[in-house]
Every structure is written in structure tokens, then in C-alpha cells.
Amino acid sequence: MRTPIDDFVRAYAASDRLRMHMPGHKGAGDVEAFDLTEVQGADSLYEAEGIIxxxxxxxxxxxxxxxxxxxxxxxxxxxxxxxLAQLWAAREGKPLRVAAGRNAHKTFLSAVALLGAEVDWLSPPGESYLACPLTAEYVKTWLREHSATALYLTSPDYLGNTVDVGAIATVCRKHGVLLLVDNAHGAYLKFLPVSRHPMDLGADLCCDSAHKTLPALTGAAYLHVSKAAPDTLRTHAKAAMALFGSTSPSYLILASLDRVNRYLSEGYGERLAAFGAQKAALEEALVSHGFVTAGNEPLKLTVLPKSYGYTGTELAEYLRGRGIEPEFCDPDHLVLMLSPERSADLAPLRAALLSLPRKAPRSTQPPRLAALPQAVLTPREAILSPDEYLPAEACVGRVLASLTVGCPPAVPILVSGERIEPEHLPLFAYYGVTHLRVVKA
Ligand SMILES: Cc1ncc(COP(=O)(O)O)c(C=O)c1O
Known part of the structure; x- marks a missing residue:
């Protein structure tokens, strides 16, 4: 597969052209030489007609x-x-009303607030709203009783859990609801022996952070529009990106996305399949040794270490001491993100975990909350209100002004506009949240 952006950037860096254009570093430096702006021939991200x-x-x-x-x-x-969902809804003569899993990333909240969209949180009855086990059956029942123009899923989540996007897509199609998937953690799912990518499972739109799981620079990502989706989504995609994006996109990142195309087209699927088997063998060895793991995607290893006698934070410290830096830890989880190019890393990880002495299980659990917090203001009203920053205990009865109060990875205890109740205090204490930004009294 050709790499036209990368080729252009390299050729420009190798040329002796005088750079009488932005950026101000003028190409001086090892990285800076490849850092271009939209010079002639470089194309333009939001009006792409050439190499991009x-x-x-x-x-x-x-x-x-x-x-x-x-x-x-x-x-x-x-x-x-x-x-894009809002444009589509407007064409259908409807406002944008999004039903979303509670594990949505905070960017979802900022987008909803900017657009003034309405949100309904999907929270299966009887489950803690801090877990997000959405099933097609639950979505079907929910859509029978409520109206929505779009459904928003986050799958995989930060812990490597995925939902049945295919079954939920079928339900959405029946109800005429657009399906949007935050697949930030799952770009590689397309290349598994059987694709688990949202575009193959019936989503209308999805995003992938190429940088999270593929060898791309931080910031590199894809917006995908399904070929089966309403045409407006495709025709307005560039305008939608331009509406929120910088007018100076990084060519280092664009060239990196370009190189990833070649990388993916040259045996990535085979390497991924082989690595999947190695990772499954490691996980099996850990489980037989007494570790509990979670999640169901091959490039993440999530350990629930308390039954082995450690908190996630302690386990992370132990691994750091052995030269291994995890992606994430909190009292209950340790998340390691893996790459098929680094299968040799599995051996030291395995040795470190298997040589850790087992201790008496830890019994502390996060406080459990079933009922969703009460929304008093919309996210838009809340983030645009005058606010103040107070100790958590002084915030009971007040309304959250910041986008979210995050806790287990990417599941918010509260989102903007929701009221802080006494039952939230033990959760703040558990996750070390000491201060909150609330709407000014
Ligand atoms: C689930 C989820 N969605 C979206 C994002 C935002 O992705 P990016 O960092 O590529 O902007 C993140 C970032 O961690 C995430 O975890």
C-alpha cells in the first residue's frame, strides 16, 4: 500500500527548500524537520483532494x-x-436525543453540552450504574418505552469489556435509531480473524484512536462512517471534523496514520491472531495460578488483584519495581495494554506476576450505588454556570459544574448538572476525590 503523506513529508524534509512558512522552527531539529504545515502539495485535511x-x-x-x-x-x-447525528436528526425534523451508556468518555459530555443535545442514561435496573453491562434485550425494552434519535455505546471500555454491538445494532435499526460507537480502544478489532469492529457489526458511526492500539503517534484517530449509513453522515463528515478541529493539523500525526495503512496491509491480521493465542495462554496461566482477570479483548490484560491479596495500586508499584509500567491502576483493577509487535514482553510480565507471593484476599469493595444521580440542570446549563471549587463534604445538595467526576476508569460517579447526595461521599473517599467544581449557590 502506498504512503503518499509520509513520502511527501520525508521528501520535503530531505529537500533544501527555504521554509518561509509556518511552523516557526523552520524544520530545524530531528523531529521538526518532518513537521510541516499545508504547503503546496501537502493537501489540506478538511478539503482533501491530494495525498491526504x-x-x-x-x-x-x-x-x-x-x-x-x-x-x-x-x-x-x-x-x-x-x-453529524444532530444534522441527521434535524433532517428528520427531530431534536438530537441520545441514549448513552454511562461509561461514556467525558468528551461525550462536552459534545452534548456544546450541541445542547438531550441525554438519557442507559442503566439496567438492579445493576450498579458504575458498571455498564448493556445488552440488546435491555436496549430493546428501553427503546420500546422511550424515544431516542441516537444510541451511543462505548465498547471496548477502558477495562477491556465489550458489548454485543451487533445485536444492539439490529435493535437500533428496527427503531430507526442511529448507532454511534466509541471504539477508541478497538481500532485493531477490524483485523481479528473474525472482525469485531463496529463498522462490521452494524454501527452507523464510530471513532477509533489509532494511537491507543496501533503503532501510531498520540492523537492519531479515525472517524468511520458506515457504507450503509444515511448519506448525510458521509457528505458532512469533513465539515463536522472541521467544525471542532484545529486549522493546523499535525503532519507528524497524519504521516503516522499513513504509515499505519501499510503496516496494517502487510500481515497485521496474521500477527494479531498469533499474538491473541499467546496472550490467551498467558491469561490462562495467570488464572490457574490464582489471579482473577476481566475483559474480553486480546490487546488488554485486566487483573482484579484483590482476591490475590493486593490492590491494583500495589500491584502496579510491584510491576514498576520490575521495570513494567501499566496503563492504569486503581484499588480494584490493573490494566496492561499489549501489542502484537511486543510478544517478547509477555515473558517478563508472566515471570513477574507468577513470582508474586499470594496473600490473604482483600475484602474491601467500592461502595455500591444503584440509583442514577438526579439531573437538576442539563450538561450545557451546568458547564456554562458560574462555579466554585469546594471540598467534597461541602458539596452535598449542590450541582456538579465540571464535566464529570470520574471513578472506575471512565465511568463517572456524577456528570455535569447532577446533584451531589450524601451517598456519593463514600465513593469520593474511596477514589480519592477531595474537591469538586459545583454550580455557584
Ligand atoms: C473510551 C474512550 N473514548 C475516547 C477517548 C478519547 O480518545 P483520544 O485520547 O484519542 O482523544 C478515550 C481516551 O482515553 C477513551 O478512553
Whole structure:
């Protein structure tokens, strides 16, 4: 597969052209030499007709979708997805009303607030709202009783849990509801022996952070529009990205996305399948040794270490002492993100975990909350209100002004506009939240 952006950037760096254009570093420096702006021949991300267009077409072929580049992460794509959903809803003569899993990333909240969209949180009865086990059956029942123009899923989540996107897509189609998926953690799912990518499971729109699981620079991401989705979503995708994106996208990141196309087209699927088997063998060994693991995606290993006698934070410290830096830890979880190019890393990880002495199980659990917090203001009203920053105990009865109070990875205890109740205090204490930004009294 050709790499037109990367080729252009390298050729420009190798040339002796005088750079009488931005950026101010003028190409001086090892990295800076490759850092360009939209000079002649470099194309333009939001009006792509040259090398960027060719590269995006390559990515579209690989993903089987209409694929657009983001140099500003999935965060940009999430805003664009919601704007596109709003445009589509407007054409149908409806306002944007989104039903969303509670594990939505905070960018979802900022997008909803910017667009003034309405949100309904999906929270299966009897489950803690801090877990997000959405099933097609639950979504079906929910959509029978409520109306929505779009459904927003986050799958995989930060802990490596995925939901049945295919079954939920079928339900959405029956109800005429657009399906948007935050697949920030799952770009690689397309290349598994059987694709588990949202574009192959019936989503209308999804975002992938290429940088999270593929060898791409931080900030590299894709917005995908399904070939089966309403045409407006494709025709307005670039405008949607431009609405929220910087007018100076990084060519370092665009070239990195371009190189990923070649990488994916040269045996990535085979390497991923082989690595999946190695990772499954490691997980089996850990489980037989007494560790409990969670999640169901091959490039994450999530350990629930309390039954082995440790908190996630202690386990992370132990691994750091052995030269291994995890992605995430909290009292209950340790998350390690893996790569098929680094299968040799599995051996030291395995040795470190298997040589850790087992201790008496820890019994402390996070406080459990079933009822969703009460929304007093919309996210838009709350984030645009005058606010103040107070100790958590002084916030009972007040309304959250900041986007979220995050806790277990990416599931908020509260989101903007919700009222802080006494039962939230033990959760704040458990997750070390000492201060909150609340709407001014
Ligand atoms: C589930 C989820 N969605 C979206 C994002 C935002 O992605 P990006 O960092 O590519 O903007 C993150 C970032 O961690 C995430 O975990």
C-alpha cells in the first residue's frame, strides 16, 4: 500500500527548500524537520483532494468504511459524530436525543453540552450504574418505552469489556435509531480473524484512536462512517471534523496514520491472531495460578488483584519495581495494554506476576450505588454556570459544574448538572476525590 503523506513529508524534509512558512522552527531539529504545515502539495485535511485523500482512501479500503483522519484523537471524532447525528436528526425534523451508556468518555459530555443535545442514561435496573453491562434485550425494552434519535455505546471500555454491538445494532435499526460507537480502544478489532469492529457489526458511526492500539503517534484517530449509513453522515463528515478541529493539523500525526495503512496491509491480521493465542495462554496461566482477570479483548490484560491479596495500586508499584509500567491502576483493577509487535514482553510480565507471593484476599469493595444521580440542570446549563471549587463534604445538595467526576476508569460517579447526595461521599473517599467544581449557590 502506498504512503503518499509520509513520502511527501520525508521528501520535503530531505529537500533544501527555504521554509518561509509556518511552523516557526523552520524544520530545524530531528523531529521538526518532518513537521510541516499545508504547503503546496501537502493537501489540506478538511478539503482533501491530494495525498491526504489518497491516504484516507487507503484507510477506507482497510476498514471497509468511509474513513476520515483525525490528528486530535477520538475526542475530535466524538464531537463530530454527535454533530453529524444532530444534522441527521434535524433532517428528520427531530431534536438530537441520545441514549448513552454511562461509561461514556467525558468528551461525550462536552459534545452534548456544546450541541445542547438531550441525554438519557442507559442503566439496567438492579445493576450498579458504575458498571455498564448493556445488552440488546435491555436496549430493546428501553427503546420500546422511550424515544431516542441516537444510541451511543462505548465498547471496548477502558477495562477491556465489550458489548454485543451487533445485536444492539439490529435493535437500533428496527427503531430507526442511529448507532454511534466509541471504539477508541478497538481500532485493531477490524483485523481479528473474525472482525469485531463496529463498522462490521452494524454501527452507523464510530471513532477509533489509532494511537491507543496501533503503532501510531498520540492523537492519531479515525472517524468511520458506515457504507450503509444515511448519506448525510458521509457528505458532512469533513465539515463536522472541521467544525471542532484545529486549522493546523499535525503532519507528524497524519504521516503516522499513513504509515499505519501499510503496516496494517502487510500481515497485521496474521500477527494479531498469533499474538491473541499467546496472550490467551498467558491469561490462562495467570488464572490457574490464582489471579482473577476481566475483559474480553486480546490487546488488554485486566487483573482484579484483590482476591490475590493486593490492590491494583500495589500491584502496579510491584510491576514498576520490575521495570513494567501499566496503563492504569486503581484499588480494584490493573490494566496492561499489549501489542502484537511486543510478544517478547509477555515473558517478563508472566515471570513477574507468577513470582508474586499470594496473600490473604482483600475484602474491601467500592461502595455500591444503584440509583442514577438526579439531573437538576442539563450538561450545557451546568458547564456554562458560574462555579466554585469546594471540598467534597461541602458539596452535598449542590450541582456538579465540571464535566464529570470520574471513578472506575471512565465511568463517572456524577456528570455535569447532577446533584451531589450524601451517598456519593463514600465513593469520593474511596477514589480519592477531595474537591469538586459545583454550580455557584
Ligand atoms: C473510551 C474512550 N473514548 C475516547 C477517548 C478519547 O480518545 P483520544 O485520547 O484519542 O482523544 C478515550 C481516551 O482515553 C477513551 O478512553
Amino acid at each position: 485523500r489518497e491516504s484516507e482512501e487507503n484507510a477506507s479500503t482497510l476498514f471497509g468504511a468511509h474513513t476520515f483522519y483525525s490528528a486530535e484523537g477520538s475526542s475530535l471524532c466524538i464531537r463530530a459524530m454527535l454533530y
